[in-house]
Amino acid sequence: MSSARKIKLKLKPPKPRNPLMAAALRRRAGAHRKPSAALRRAEKMALKKQLRESWA
Numbered sequence: 001m002s003s004a005r006k007i008k009l010k011l012k013p014p015k016p017r018n019p020l021m022a023a024a025l026r027r028r029a030g031a032h033r034k035p036s037a038a039l040r041r042a043e044k045m046a047l048k049k050q051l052r053e054s055w056a
Helices: 019-026 036-055
Strands: none
Touching: none
């Protein structure tokens, strides 16, 4: 006979995930505005347009 005893591990089930949060993250929910890079580019293009018109 072996004197080794089997150890039973008790694992808690993971917390249930919020199904609405996963969908929100997938579609990038949040404020509806342009990224800052797009705003910078638009400002830069507007400045170039103004300079072009002032020289003409």
